[in-house]
Amino acid sequence: MPAAVDIQGLSHRYGSHEALRDVSLRIDDGALYGLLGPNGSGKTTLFRILSTLMPPSEGQASVFGLSTVDAPDEVRARLGSVFQDYALDENLSVRENLRFQGALYGLRGAALRERIDHLLRLFDVADRSGDRVDTLSGGLQRRVDLARGLLHRPDLLLLDEPTTGLDPMARRTFWNAIDRLRKNEGTTFLVATHLMEEAERCDRVAILSDGRLVADGSPDTLKAELGSEMLWIEAGSPDSLRDNIETQFGVRAEIVGESLQIAHDDAPRLLTSLYDAFGDQIQSATVRQPTLEDVFVVRAGKQPDDVPQGILRS
Structure with a gap:
């Protein structure tokens, strides 16, 4: 057929x-x-x-x-x-x-x-x-x-x-x-x-x-491909923090507004290491399961200003 x-x-x-x-x-x-x-x-x-x-x-x-x-x-x-x-x-x-x-x-x-x-x-x-x-x-x-x-x-x-x-x-x-x-x-x-x-x-x-x-x-498969957890980090200088994280830890970080988004299988452990290394640059952080919005950001590589209102979290 x-x-x-x-x-x-x-x-x-x-x-x-x-x-x-x-x-x-x-x-x-x-x-x-x-x-x-x-x-x-x-x-x-x-x-x-x-x-x-x-x-x-x-x-x-x-x-x-x-x-x-x-x-x-x-x-x-x-x-x-x-x-x-x-x-x-x-x-x-x-x-x-x-x-x-x-x-x-x-x-x-x-x-x-x-x-x-x-x-x-x-x-x-x-x-x-x-x-x-x-x-x-x-x-x-x-x-x-x-x-x-x-x-x-x-x-x-x-x-x-x-x-x-x-x-x-x-x-x-x-x-x-x-x-x-x-x-x-x-x-x-x-x-x-x-x-x-x-x-x-x-x-x-x-x-x-x-x-x-x-x-x-x-949707479930696409979310699972990002790993079991997502790490969101608020930072005053997200560009600088992203570069430091990618250089020192070898993990990819996406900039979304004033935040960094990182997909990782062990986000809590990674977060502890990031606080040890860059605690003075991190304002706050959240660990949660991936969403379809996360998939969009990672795969499409778009910033909030590039995306129609409503597609990303406020």
Whole structure:
């Protein structure tokens, strides 16, 4: 059985700028797959290629064995998309929006009415089906947009920052709907997000940085690869302390704001040694288990100013 998404050696350039650099990854049928990366990492370019909106400069991408370049119509028939900006006409009612979307895919008659009714019930918006979209809250609009993306029963749904602007309750409702769709319809999801709590829900997570794939695996596996513990050190001169630690102890330290982050299998023992050697430079220190945010910092190598708000701890 072909993978839901199979990407091999994918690169794309905009003039002299290389947005994607030799990216290869595989997404299994039925998976919930997360895509993390700061602005400019290549997420949008990857989504545009998978959506058949443009061909890659090099490499290939396929959706259920269908080339995005050679068989774009067949790919679109099996693909749905929900992006940050709603693809809804605010002047039409909820039901009118869905009927229009269905017509684009050649759906009509009783089959279309039944599908619309099913999705309205699934996302708990049936009582608002006659209301204009511009009268709905952001959370309700997001649910309607998800229904739009699923109307033609796509095998793969691309979600680009789908919960941007939603409050915690609306975000929880959205993800509960995703869980039901995976269970009841077997839909495969590729979700670009900057929220660690959402990435933790995924079966696997890929991290893009400067167009390169720098990590790919389950959240637990990626965290385990950093070691059993993380050491965070607050310092007045983190650059100087990092250089001293790496020179004297041979361990890698990442600067995050005014802090140093060190992945180590025996962080408490290392911390004792660091206090003995550089106690006058250390303001405070914390030892804890690795998080997905730690994975992002280590693998992507980004400072807080380079990362969208919300991806790193405050």
